[in-house]
Amino acid sequence: MQAVMTEAAHGRIAGRLAALAPDLDVLLVTGQNLFLRGEEAVPPEAVDPDIIWCSLDAYPGPYLGTLFRTAVHAPRKPWMQAFNAGLDNPVFKAIMANGVRITKSSAQSVPIAEYVLAHAISLIVPLGPQAEAQAAKTWTRTPYREVSQSRWTLVGFGPIGRAIAVRAKAFGAHVTVVRRSVKDDPAVDAVVTMAALPDLLPEIDVIVLACPLNDETQGMANAAFFKALKPGAILINIGRGGLVDEDALRVGLSTQQPGHAVLDVFQTEPLPDDSWLWSHPQVRVSAHTSNSGGGTLQRGDELFLANLKHFLAGEPLINEAHPSEVGL
Amino acid sequence: MQAVMTEAAHGRIAGRLAALAPDLDVLLVTGQNLFLRGEEAVPPEAVDPDIIWCSLDAYPGPYLGTLFRTAVHAPRKPWMQAFNAGLDNPVFKAIMANGVRITKSSAQSVPIAEYVLAHAISLIVPLGPQAEAQAAKTWTRTPYREVSQSRWTLVGFGPIGRAIAVRAKAFGAHVTVVRRSVKDDPAVDAVVTMAALPDLLPEIDVIVLACPLNDETQGMANAAFFKALKPGAILINIGRGGLVDEDALRVGLSTQQPGHAVLDVFQTEPLPDDSWLWSHPQVRVSAHTSNSGGGTLQRGDELFLANLKHFLAGEPLINEAHPSEVGL
Numbered sequence: 001m002q003a004v005m006t007e008a009a010h011g012r013i014a015g016r017l018a019a020l021a022p023d024l025d026v027l028l029v030t031g032q033n034l035f036l037r038g039e040e041a042v043p044p045e046a047v048d049p050d051i052i053w054c055s056l057d058a059y060p061g062p063y064l065g066t067l068f069r070t071a072v073h074a075p076r077k078p079w080m081q082a083f084n085a086g087l088d089n090p091v092f093k094a095i096m097a098n099g100v101r102i103t104k105s106s107a108q109s110v111p112i113a114e115y116v117l118a119h120a121i122s123l124i125v126p127l128g129p130q131a132e133a134q135a136a137k138t139w140t141r142t143p144y145r146e147v148s149q150s151r152w153t154l155v156g157f158g159p160i161g162r163a164i165a166v167r168a169k170a171f172g173a174h175v176t177v178v179r180r181s182v183k184d185d186p187a188v189d190a191v192v193t194m195a196a197l198p199d200l201l202p203e204i205d206v207i208v209l210a211c212p213l214n215d216e217t218q219g220m221a222n223a224a225f226f227k228a229l230k231p232g233a234i235l236i237n238i239g240r241g242g243l244v245d246e247d248a249l250r251v252g253l254s255t256q257q258p259g260h261a262v263l264d265v266f267q268t269e270p271l272p273d274d275s276w277l278w279s280h281p282q283v284r285v286s287a288h289t290s291n292s293g294g295g296t297l298q299r300g301d302e303l304f305l306a307n308l309k310h311f312l313a314g315e316p317l318i319n320e321a322h323p324s325e326v327g328l
Numbered sequence: 329m330q331a332v333m334t335e336a337a338h339g340r341i342a343g344r345l346a347a348l349a350p351d352l353d354v355l356l357v358t359g360q361n362l363f364l365r366g367e368e369a370v371p372p373e374a375v376d377p378d379i380i381w382c383s384l385d386a387y388p389g390p391y392l393g394t395l396f397r398t399a400v401h402a403p404r405k406p407w408m409q410a411f412n413a414g415l416d417n418p419v420f421k422a423i424m425a426n427g428v429r430i431t432k433s434s435a436q437s438v439p440i441a442e443y444v445l446a447h448a449i450s451l452i453v454p455l456g457p458q459a460e461a462q463a464a465k466t467w468t469r470t471p472y473r474e475v476s477q478s479r480w481t482l483v484g485f486g487p488i489g490r491a492i493a494v495r496a497k498a499f500g501a502h503v504t505v506v507r508r509s510v511k512d513d514p515a516v517d518a519v520v521t522m523a524a525l526p527d528l529l530p531e532i533d534v535i536v537l538a539c540p541l542n543d544e545t546q547g548m549a550n551a552a553f554f555k556a557l558k559p560g561a562i563l564i565n566i567g568r569g570g571l572v573d574e575d576a577l578r579v580g581l582s583t584q585q586p587g588h589a590v591l592d593v594f595q596t597e598p599l600p601d602d603s604w605l606w607s608h609p610q611v612r613v614s615a616h617t618s619n620s621g622g623g624t625l626q627r628g629d630e631l632f633l634a635n636l637k638h639f640l641a642g643e644p645l646i647n648e649a650h651p652s653e654v655g656l
Binding site: 115117119122125131134142143169171172270278286288292293 | 495
């Protein structure tokens, strides 16, 4: 059985990998279309993996392209562990069209949830007014409506949505989840489908877009969405830029619908220099970086090893993607 | 049975109060040393309450002073529901010396915990660097060590400490509590006494002072404390200003011990105009306002009504202070 991965990833788990699968033929990607077995280069026709591990350290860089190309052409319909959760990049369709089984990563759920909570709570608790009072050397109380009194809606309820819900519920917030199928869940207060979202919008204090980008969700935050949204609401997008109609957002901001937008993803990335988003006073921009917490790499390693055990035992894999998720 | 309270407080709960205690003789404080029964002024010698409710709406203002004076001289050793948790103001010693039973409030625990989490998480998740990158229109990732990887120490474990612990644990932080007696608690990872604090300091990412001010805790954050503290740690004081030696803090900040100080309370309040704290780049100042969340008033009403039921039934009261807490 053959596996391909980066040298860095292999270095982190070599001992545990050898214990789990002593006979595994491990090829390390060490350059564009270059694989080594130990110190020896492997001819392209001998690269024929059962397992492809795209670890976070492969991104950004040429190794990731090489791993993707290997997956698109792999003869043996291997299993590929991804480091990401969103599969809207067309390469994943090509990979699954080749019969590859893809498992998505949940390793980044923790920092993405921390990003969402940090932004939302620092806007609800009046840190801005406190800083202004400090700058003016003014001793003044800053009353506010509590997080415990706020209503959140999370669009999407994969591992990221769940990680957000756990933290928001610890604050006593009311949390509604929008997902494909309605199934009560003890982690949240209500579960609805997308059809119910328009009726929710006037009551929402915090709305988080944490769903895949697909035909149903493309441009879901449009003019009608913002027109219905509660004035002063906080919009946070950590899904994909295509979920938000940026022109409609600009109009909405002028009536505080939303009052603040926190955007980690954009229609065009990197965000162009001349985008109005950079300098709008109600918009917080970050560089698709909500996943860059210090624990993500290690959680990704643990997920790969857990899935490897399942794979070797012929058991169901954790977070395996359905072909419909890539439009197949 | 006689009770004194503010007109505002009575207005919020009149119906429920009448249902609980239909025969209660309710006097409303409506001016300095002035009480009304209905529309009629009550002569001072007829003010002889069994119950004194100091609700949050009495602060700041003359009503609170009137309620305190009533408690200091009350002949019947009444029960007094306070709106605060800290009893270091000498008036509480005088009140308890008169035999009054004081119950402290936990109603402000929620916004104080939100204040602590908002500040800590917005410093750990790199919101500052993200804002700087946005201001410079720079597309750059902002890696960071996660809240989930952080170690917190809470000095004090009353209702406020508990409310902080619940929220920090939801983020996966490691939480140690410093309290008077060591008693394992499922809500946190470790419980220690003050004697163990010096050994903890080099490992702490976030230290929160949420304890009463007394002989043991006065100036506890002193030169030795800051010298031992982990560089880069975040200090948050929502207890009392006297817990922190502000001169020692200033020296400590120069070596990032702590990296940031978030202070809602000060040795002198209001913080004097010429204090260095207002303009230090590593210090966040707020005006003893961490309790000013929109849910505090209602939670205070609910606590009074719950304690009133216990009082009428002769049952133990919620959050009753021990005389040792005021130095008796």
